[in-house]
Each structure stands twice: as structure tokens, then as C-alpha cells.
Amino acid sequence: MTVPAERSLGITVMPDYAQSEGVDAVLENIVERLGCDVICTMPSVAERCAEHLGVREPPADAGAGLVRTLDRPLWGDTALWMRTAPSFVPNPRFYRDTPYVPPEPDALTEREGHIVADMLTKAKRAGLSTQLQVMAAAPPALRVQQRADAGADEPLTMFGTPVRNRVDANVSLASEALRAYMRGLVADLLANYPDCDALRFDWPEYPPYALDSLLFDFSPPAVKRGQELGHDVEAIRARALEGLRKARTDMAGAVVAIAALLQPSGWAADLLAFRSAIVTDYVSALTTIVKEASYGRIGVVMQAFPPPLNLLSGLDFAAVDGIADEIAVKHYTMHWPMIERGYVERLAAATSADAATVFAAVHRWLGLNGGALTLESLRYPEPHEPHPADADALCRTVETAAGQISRSRLSVIAHGYGPPDDVERRFRAVLEAPCRHLHINRYGYMSDAKIARLGAIWREHD
Numbered sequence: 001m002t003v004p005a006e007r008s009l010g011i012t013v014m015p016d017y018a019q020s021e022g023v024d025a026v027l028e029n030i031v032e033r034l035g036c037d038v039i040c041t042m043p044s045v046a047e048r049c050a051e052h053l054g055v056r057e058p059p060a061d062a063g064a065g066l067v068r069t070l071d072r073p074l075w076g077d078t079a080l081w082m083r084t085a086p087s088f089v090p091n092p093r094f095y096r097d098t099p100y101v102p103p104e105p106d107a108l109t110e111r112e113g114h115i116v117a118d119m120l121t122k123a124k125r126a127g128l129s130t131q132l133q134v135m136a137a138a139p140p141a142l143r144v145q146q147r148a149d150a151g152a153d154e155p156l157t158m159f160g161t162p163v164r165n166r167v168d169a170n171v172s173l174a175s176e177a178l179r180a181y182m183r184g185l186v187a188d189l190l191a192n193y194p195d196c197d198a199l200r201f202d203w204p205e206y207p208p209y210a211l212d213s214l215l216f217d218f219s220p221p222a223v224k225r226g227q228e229l230g231h232d233v234e235a236i237r238a239r240a241l242e243g244l245r246k247a248r249t250d251m252a253g254a255v256v257a258i259a260a261l262l263q264p265s266g267w268a269a270d271l272l273a274f275r276s277a278i279v280t281d282y283v284s285a286l287t288t289i290v291k292e293a294s295y296g297r298i299g300v301v302m303q304a305f306p307p308p309l310n311l312l313s314g315l316d317f318a319a320v321d322g323i324a325d326e327i328a329v330k331h332y333t334m335h336w337p338m339i340e341r342g343y344v345e346r347l348a349a350a351t352s353a354d355a356a357t358v359f360a361a362v363h364r365w366l367g368l369n370g371g372a373l374t375l376e377s378l379r380y381p382e383p384h385e386p387h388p389a390d391a392d393a394l395c396r397t398v399e400t401a402a403g404q405i406s407r408s409r410l411s412v413i414a415h416g417y418g419p420p421d422d423v424e425r426r427f428r429a430v431l432e433a434p435c436r437h438l439h440i441n442r443y444g445y446m447s448d449a450k451i452a453r454l455g456a457i458w459r460e461h462d
Helices: 015-021 023-034 106-114 114-125 177-192 209-215 220-228 233-249 253-262 268-292 307-313 336-350 354-368 393-403 418-431 450-459
Strands: 008-012 038-041 044-048 055-057 080-087 129-135 198-202 298-306 326-331 407-417 435-439
Touching: 008 023, 008 326, 015 023, 015 114, 015 336, 023 450, 038 114, 044 106, 044 114, 080 106, 114 129, 129 177, 177 268, 177 418, 198 307, 209 336, 209 407, 220 233, 220 253, 233 268, 268 307, 298 450, 326 393, 326 435, 336 354, 393 407, 393 418, 418 450
Parallel strands: 008 038, 008 435, 038 129, 129 198, 198 298, 298 326, 326 407, 407 435
Antiparallel strands: 044 080, 055 080
């Protein structure tokens, strides 16, 4: 994996911006002005469409993110609806062993698909390390908003039920059909994009946006794989169900439940260990797929939730250390208050406990939103509002991850969403943690003013 050994600054650029602004203009902004030496993009292209006939850009994040707008206009707009298509023509022979199939190429692919290869080729010539990002467990995996019907691969809680209206679209990480699809997709991408240096996988875990998602995964594939990995899955399910029953009937049931999950012992420790085993096994499988397909040439980056959310997602840093080339800790700080509020409200509703009591417990144990002092202040920030993630939380997540990762490269993804002063504050906090490998998500939030400010800060810390 080719990136500078001591220090690197990367950025994710959606191909839509190469289509809208032109490849050369994008590269000038991120290389000359911002100072990046790593670029990541996705294997898809887009075009404007009528409202609700495609996907919203920026993503709606299950409705919470509808306040979001782009800082860099895309085809003249800061929020729009788009239709997408693969940027390449998938080879059917790579997908013969899986029911999941990539989207069909169409006229948009034929007309605009070359832009992704053009961007990677020109970036390489400019001296950048190049990456493609795909979704780790949501076929067809080309963009975050898409998903196929999971069928028997739908993740299930210990009650045998799915969680509706999830932010993520992951299928069960234990699915053999998923692994076969990713094997085909990786082979297809490597055949089409020889200028790619690394694959970046998003959500190679069970995203813990919804509290009920912490009760995953008892789908048939996960039960089977968990048993193969040495876990008595049905016993874990039975103990967890009893533990939840007791917590729900306790006067302080909400506090008991969240304490069990965030400070695990007993049934909760067994549940999280089972989840971690499934996730670690899948991270290893994805890495093996890439290394075998590329004969070791292509690097592997796994994006992960920050501590302590990574423990809830099943992505134990110590367990996956040394498997992937790089573990990228996500500071998607506009999501953090949404997650915390969702936990509080769900626990309070499930246990009839006082919401203020639940908030105090959850707020203390998560420790991510120090700038939010009340439940009411926990909400998805609008574009002009600073994020409640305080400097202590930003630094602590980096330091905690650094204490558990020594063989893989550790990087932090700083999100560009928010007002310039707050984006700068969060960027500086990571640099001072200290962290030597930063990645910015995404170019669409990098106004000219933000590019100038962050570029100057990055050079100051050289």
C-alpha cells in the first residue's frame, strides 16, 4: 500500500465532483491548495434527476440528515436528487456464485463512466496514492445509499426480528453469498482500475446507530458461523434474553441495560464477544479476498466507528490489528448526537425510566458529546451549527485507538461538514492528539475557505 510512511493527508472525492468541476480542477484544489497526497473515490457516476426518483445528495441519514447541504455546489446546487450508475461494465463471470449482482451499466455509464479511471490515472501522475471506497456489506456496494434485498441474509436481533429504518444497509456479515459477491466485486474493480493502490471498506461491522442493532446478529448465517468460531450462540441468546428481561423490569432498567452494554460483563460480554468474532472473521475474509486477488499489491483500509462505539459495532481494534493495512477511525461528529439521543429515547421508552436519568447515564458512558448538556441539545447539527463533540472526546478516541493498534496504520477521518471554525477546531484536535495520518470526508463540504484554512494548518504541522 503506497502512502507516505510518516505523515499523510487524504480526502474522499465523489466522482460527481469530477463530473461537475472537472478532474484537473479537483486535483488542483486538493493537491496544490489543501496538500493531500491520498485521494479516494467511488466506482460510480451520477446525473441529476427529479426529486425522489433517485438518491438525495447529501445523504438523508434516515431522515435526520435532511438539514445537510453541500459547501461546494454540485451542478450548481447544494442539495439535489441524483440517479447513479456503475462507472464500469461489470463482468458477469465474477458473480456466478452469488445471488447478489452489481447494477446494470447504462447510457450514463457509457457517457460518463470513464471519469473515475481518468481521475485515478491523473492522480497517480500527480504523485497521489489512489483508493476506491466501497460498502463492505451492502451489495451492490458501490454507493452508500444502495442495497439489495437481503432475504435470508437480513441481520436479526436475538428476538428473531430485523431492525426497520436503519441508517445502514448491511446484510449479515456471516453470509457466504455476501463474501462471494465481494470476491467478485474486488476482482472486477482490480481488472477495471489498474491505477488503484488500495480499497477502502466502509461499515465492515454492525453499525450501532440504532440501539436495537446492538442485539444483532442472530440470522441463520451468523448463528452458523458463530458456532463454527466456537461460540454457543443459542446459549448466548438465552442469557441475553433473560438479562434484558430483568433489566426491563428493574426500576432503573435503562441504566442497567446501557451499563451492561458499555461496561460489559456476564450476558452482555458474551453477546459482544460473539459480535466481535463475526466482525473480525469478516474483516479477515475481506482482507484475504483483496490480497489474493491482487497478489498482495493492493492495500486494505477498514473504516471504523470511534471508541466506545467500535466495541458496540463489534470492531475490536485489538482483534483486527495487523489484519488490514490501515484502520481509519471515523469522526463523523454530526452522527454522534443522533446516536446518543436515539439510545436515550429507546431505553426510556422500553423501560418507562425517567429520560433525564437515562440521558445522564448514556451521556457519561459514551463520552462523545461534551458540548451537549441536555437531551434537547442532542440533535443533528444544521450546516451553520458547531458539533457537540468536545476536544477531550476527539483526542480520547484517537488515544484509545492508538493504544490498541500497533501493527496496522492508524488514521482518523475528519468530517468536513459544519461551519469553518468548527471544522478547523475538530481538525486541529486530531492533529494535536497527535495523529499523523488524516483523511477528510468529503470534498463536497470543502468550500474554498475551508480548503485554504485546513491546508494552512496541515502545513503548519509539517
